[in-house]
Amino acid sequence: MNLAHLCLRTAVVLGFIGFSMGFGMGISQDFSLAPAHAHMNLLGWVSFALYGAFYALIPQAAVGMLPRIHYILASVGTVVMVAGIAGIYLGHGATFEPLAIGGSIAVYGSFILFVFIVFRATRQASLFGKPSVSEEPAEANGAAQGVWG
Numbered sequence: 001m002n003l004a005h006l007c008l009r010t011a012v013v014l015g016f017i018g019f020s021m022g023f024g025m026g027i028s029q030d031f032s033l034a035p036a037h038a039h040m041n042l043l044g045w046v047s048f049a050l051y052g053a054f055y056a057l058i059p060q061a062a063v064g065m066l067p068r069i070h071y072i073l074a075s076v077g078t079v080v081m082v083a084g085i086a087g088i089y090l091g092h093g094a095t096f097e098p099l100a101i102g103g104s105i106a107v108y109g110s111f112i113l114f115v116f117i118v119f120r121a122t123r124q125a126s127l128f129g130k131p132s133v134s135e136e137p138a139e140a141n142g143a144a145q146g147v148w149g
């Protein structure tokens with residue numbers, strides 16, 4: 001499976017969990033999980049949907065180790081961080097705070113990698129010379145191949 005598809009699948013799975021938390025809060029009228037719900041939706045659903053769209057738009061950007069490390073840090077970090085936030089707001093701060101801290105460090109690190117990945121993929125060799133990766137024909141760009149083998 002290529003990285004774009006993996007990110008999109010991750011987006012809908014994490015989004016489903018996030019939406020369900022919101023739905024559950026609405027039914028129970030207990031809003032303790034609002035911060036966990038918000039972070040699951042924004043980091044899980046929205047961010048991963050954008051990662052998937054980016055890797056689909058510029059397949060060459062998904063080649064190599066860095067994008068894989070980005071995916072692992074972002075996905076594991078999001079789940080661990082949201083679990084930590086949920087635990088804290090349910091009154092178990094002492095136990096869950098390390099999860100929230102560790103998860104946020106992983107998510108933050110993943111985004112630093114993503115900044116690098118985006119700049120690497122969109123840099124122009126020269127204004128009038130070689131086109132940027134996104135301007136090359138789709139096949140030369142790796143569009144036809146799955147980048148995960």
Ligand code: HEM
Pocket residue numbers: 018019020021022023024025026031034035037038041042045046
């Ligand atoms: C089925 C879909 C959803 C339901 C039923 C739902 C429900 C809720 C509920 C009940 C709250 C708490 C409101 C309160 O504290 O008074 C909330 C807060 C929030 N939701 Fe959702 N939500 C949904 C989807 C989303 C999505 C897709 C996002 C973002 C992409 C989102 C972002 C937020 C944010 C930022 C907050 C505020 C969190 C806070 O105050 O700490 N929600 N939502």
